Amino acid sequence: MWWLLRRIGVSLVLAWIVATIVFMTLHMVPGDPAEILLSTGGVAPDPAAVAELRERLGLEQPLMTQYGQFLLGLTRGDLGTSLVDEYPVLDEIALRLPRTLELIFAGTILAVIVAIPAGTWAALHRGGVFDRIASGTAAFLLAVPVFVVGTVLVLVFAQMLRIMPAGGYVPFAQNPGQHMTLLAMPAVAIAKGLAAVVFRMTRASVLDALSRDYVRTARAKGISPTRVLVRHVVRNALTPVLTVLGLHMGTLLGGTVLVEYVFNWPGMSTPLLRAVEARDYPMVVGIVLTISGLFLLINLIMDLLYAALDPRIRTA
Amino acid sequence: MTPTRRALLLAAGTVPFLRVPARAQASAGVLRFGLSAFPPNLQPWVSTGASAGTVKMLIHRRLISYDEKGELRGELATSWAHGDDGVWTFRLNPAAKFQNGEPVTAEDVKWNIEQIAGERSTAYMRTQLQAISRIETPDAHTVRLITREPVAPLPHWFAGYNMGIIWRKSEANNPIGAGPFRVTAQERGSSMELTAVPNHWQAGLPKVKGIKLTVYADENLRAAALQSGDVDMIEYVPWQSMDAVEADPRLSLDAVEGPFMDVVFNGARGPFTDARVRRAVAHAIKREDIVKAAFFGRGKALEGIPIIEGSPYYDAELAKGWAYDPARAKALLAEAGVPNGFQTTLLATAQYGMHKDTAEVVQQHLAAIGIQCELRLPDWSTRVSLGTRGQYEIAIHGTAAENNDPDGLSAFFDTSLSPSHGRSYMVQAPRTVEALAKGRAEFDPARRIEAYKEFQRAALEEVPMVCLAWRSQGYGFDQKVKGFVNLPGALTTSSGAMLEQTYFG
Numbered sequence: 001m002w003w004l005l006r007r008i009g010v011s012l013v014l015a016w017i018v019a020t021i022v023f024m025t026l027h028m029v030p031g032d033p034a035e036i037l038l039s040t041g042g043v044a045p046d047p048a049a050v051a052e053l054r055e056r057l058g059l060e061q062p063l064m065t066q067y068g069q070f071l072l073g074l075t076r077g078d079l080g081t082s083l084v085d086e087y088p089v090l091d092e093i094a095l096r097l098p099r100t101l102e103l104i105f106a107g108t109i110l111a112v113i114v115a116i117p118a119g120t121w122a123a124l125h126r127g128g129v130f131d132r133i134a135s136g137t138a139a140f141l142l143a144v145p146v147f148v149v150g151t152v153l154v155l156v157f158a159q160m161l162r163i164m165p166a167g168g169y170v171p172f173a174q175n176p177g178q179h180m181t182l183l184a185m186p187a188v189a190i191a192k193g194l195a196a197v198v199f200r201m202t203r204a205s206v207l208d209a210l211s212r213d214y215v216r217t218a219r220a221k222g223i224s225p226t227r228v229l230v231r232h233v234v235r236n237a238l239t240p241v242l243t244v245l246g247l248h249m250g251t252l253l254g255g256t257v258l259v260e261y262v263f264n265w266p267g268m269s270t271p272l273l274r275a276v277e278a279r280d281y282p283m284v285v286g287i288v289l290t291i292s293g294l295f296l297l298i299n300l301i302m303d304l305l306y307a308a309l310d311p312r313i314r315t316a
Numbered sequence: 317m318t319p320t321r322r323a324l325l326l327a328a329g330t331v332p333f334l335r336v337p338a339r340a341q342a343s344a345g346v347l348r349f350g351l352s353a354f355p356p357n358l359q360p361w362v363s364t365g366a367s368a369g370t371v372k373m374l375i376h377r378r379l380i381s382y383d384e385k386g387e388l389r390g391e392l393a394t395s396w397a398h399g400d401d402g403v404w405t406f407r408l409n410p411a412a413k414f415q416n417g418e419p420v421t422a423e424d425v426k427w428n429i430e431q432i433a434g435e436r437s438t439a440y441m442r443t444q445l446q447a448i449s450r451i452e453t454p455d456a457h458t459v460r461l462i463t464r465e466p467v468a469p470l471p472h473w474f475a476g477y478n479m480g481i482i483w484r485k486s487e488a489n490n491p492i493g494a495g496p497f498r499v500t501a502q503e504r505g506s507s508m509e510l511t512a513v514p515n516h517w518q519a520g521l522p523k524v525k526g527i528k529l530t531v532y533a534d535e536n537l538r539a540a541a542l543q544s545g546d547v548d549m550i551e552y553v554p555w556q557s558m559d560a561v562e563a564d565p566r567l568s569l570d571a572v573e574g575p576f577m578d579v580v581f582n583g584a585r586g587p588f589t590d591a592r593v594r595r596a597v598a599h600a601i602k603r604e605d606i607v608k609a610a611f612f613g614r615g616k617a618l619e620g621i622p623i624i625e626g627s628p629y630y631d632a633e634l635a636k637g638w639a640y641d642p643a644r645a646k647a648l649l650a651e652a653g654v655p656n657g658f659q660t661t662l663l664a665t666a667q668y669g670m671h672k673d674t675a676e677v678v679q680q681h682l683a684a685i686g687i688q689c690e691l692r693l694p695d696w697s698t699r700v701s702l703g704t705r706g707q708y709e710i711a712i713h714g715t716a717a718e719n720n721d722p723d724g725l726s727a728f729f730d731t732s733l734s735p736s737h738g739r740s741y742m743v744q745a746p747r748t749v750e751a752l753a754k755g756r757a758e759f760d761p762a763r764r765i766e767a768y769k770e771f772q773r774a775a776l777e778e779v780p781m782v783c784l785a786w787r788s789q790g791y792g793f794d795q796k797v798k799g800f801v802n803l804p805g806a807l808t809t810s811s812g813a814m815l816e817q818t819y820f821g
Contacts, residue, residue, distance in 0.1 A: 030702065031701050032697075035701065037356055037364060038438070039700050039737065040365030043727070043738060044733075044738030045736065048442065049438045052436055086357075092504060158541075165541075167532070167537050167541070168530065169506070262537065264532055264533070266505065
């Protein structure tokens with residue numbers, strides 16, 4: 001129990017450090033939110049108006065006062081409001097985080113469904129035609145940047161074949177069919193890199209498992225080949241695959257920026273990008289804090305799971 | 317199931333049937349419009365860009381707007397005129413009503429001007445309107461504006477998209493306008509729905525039931541959305557897609573040359589304090605290369621002051637005042653005492669392709685006359701900051717004047733105004749500034765034209781900035797969309813107002 005509390009305590013301290021670093025760096029980067037807002041479109045704003053807006057947004061207060069207010073808000077679970085339109089940061093995150101998570105989960109499921117069977121098949125028929133083609137495809141998919149894949153998908157399916165909309169979003173409740181249609185292309189774009197990684201990992205891992213003594217023993221016992229494959233080979237081979245998958249899903253949380261942009265998927269990346277451009281401090285800090293909070297949470301859960309599985313970690 | 321040829325054929329056969337549910341649904345009488353950026357906010361008088369301007373012009377009314385030809389057209393005002401004493405009198409349309417049914421009165425207009433020019437205002441027109449010393453309201457529909465000095469282009473001030481007139485008893489966060497549309501739904505950053513106000517006071521407006529604005533920040537996706545029929549209309553057709561939109565029999569392109577690219581200088585220190593060096597820059601750059609590299613040929617060389625052809629202030633000869641002439645540029649450098657050129661830095665931004673591409677072409681041509689520039693390409697916000705603080709040598713900028721009146725160029729050419737990223741930093745151009753002031757105070761059309769010819773001559777010599785290229789700004793729309801006109805010249809950024817008279821034909 002003590003161990004658990006300490007682990008949670010460490011996570012909270014880490015969250016505070018992340019928040020502080022993000023807050024401070026952002027304020028040190030050149031750029032004035034008031035001036036940028038009033039300069040939209042390249043116009044030359046009146047300096048008096050800029051000064052007045054700075055005053056209203058509380059940007060004239062000393063940095064430490066602003067930092068103090070930010071921390072105070074944080075303890076109450078208040079992330080503040082946007083400097084651009086006074087929209088509450090929490091509302092924005094609550095609206096958009098689920099969509100980014102949906103995209104990541106859809107991409108992950110797609111990648112797993114394709115890559116794990118493919119990886120297993122390739123390993124079982126190592127050096128065969130399928131293995132060569134699939135391995136080549138995986139290398140290709142890893143090499144092609146995600147925005148190229150995205151743009152090509154839009155070009156082919158939206159502009160040439162005209163069977164898909166060019167991008168966008170419709171809430172599931174409003175029109176489930178169209179929601180899934182719109183989800184398809186960005187999910188494929190997200191899945192492409194992940195599928196390649198999972199494919200390679202599965203292939204290597206299955207190859208490794210195939211040469212293990214317990215597989216030989218199982219075969220020697222006369223268990224059917226399918227049962228050996230499913231119960232002994234794949235099951236054991238999947239542990240490292242799941243670890244890699246977990247790690248990559250975390251990275252995707254911050255890596256959906258390009259996909260969301262190319263397909264106009266209104267997730268959390270676009271507001272983050274816009275907020276950085278506009279130096280919308282509360283919005284940037286809020287979103288980054290949410291992403292890092294999720295990272296920490298995933299890590300905490302992983303640690304707890306390991307501890308549950310392996311008592312040695314609890315005493316370490 | 318094992319994949320067989322038959323299964324694959326079957327699957328391929330079903331593909332065309334997916335088409336119907338996949339299309340974005342068009343609802344009758346609602347125009348689907350692809351925006352380039354979500355309006356940062358909709359505060360009526362605060363400048364937050366052209367996207368916000370489009371929405372603001374549809375939900376509010378200005379005293380004056382522009383017609384299809386770019387001429388002033390009454391909106392809340394039915395007439396406006398100035399007396400010999402320079403006092404402007406506006407007559408309001410007695411039929412004009414705010415969306416809550418209250419009449420638009422002279423008192424409302426007075427209150428709006430006072431708020432905009434107020435001490436604590438963040439309004440775009442704050443400084444200009446502070447030139448109004450007194451506002452008289454002799455009756456409910458007459459407003460008299462007494463200015464400290466005569467202001468000839470004053471009607472244009474009231475036609476800008478940051479000049480919506482709101483009900484004087486509006487709550488601070490809920491401005492009530494008099495426009496034909498109302499914002500009925502929005503998702504921050506993504507989309508906005510405008511719905512026609514029932515029984516709008518201007519007969520026959522608006523012509524559609526509503527407008528659904530969807531943001532497509534990626535320009536290629538925006539073009540794709542138009543081509544695939546997801547939207548009926550888009551703004552800022554990317555230059556590389558203009559050919560395709562023109563070639564598509566279902567689509568139309570309406571493009572005008574209005575915004576322009578330019579070079580601004582730091583006149584506080586360094587070599588560019590010398591007007592001859594600035595003129596050398598003006599003559600050193602081959603504009604056609606910029607049009608090709610940055611705008612895919614969709615633009616026009618700009619070798620003088622940005623006044624559109626056809627304007628009474630346009631002068632064919634002055635328009636070539638900074639013609640490409642590297643020999644002349646070299647001679648000017650020699651005259652300024654730097655015959656072999658020098659090292660310097662060129663500030664632009666990597667965030668916008670057109671700024672970066674323009675910077676690269678400028679860098680090449682300046683190198684040809686011996687000015688070696690190191691490129692600085694931070695993000696736009698940093699670029700703005702560095703510009704305002706004068707932390708650069710020369711910089712690339714892109715903008716559009718507020719309107720087609722030459723006074724609209726003051727914001728860029730009047731270097732006596734306080735520092736801004738959009739104009740040169742502390743460059744001395746006294747004759748230019750004086751000519752601008754003269755034109756502003758002159759009511760007589762002939763003498764006004766002469767004043768602005770003098771402004772052009774002075775600016776060509778004093779070089780408060782160097783203009784590079786007009787860039788094309790286009791709207792793309794389905795053939796069934798009628799009634800929309802991209803306004804000429806600088807007014808293209810105000811074309812969003814035309815959506816109120818757009819209809820399906």
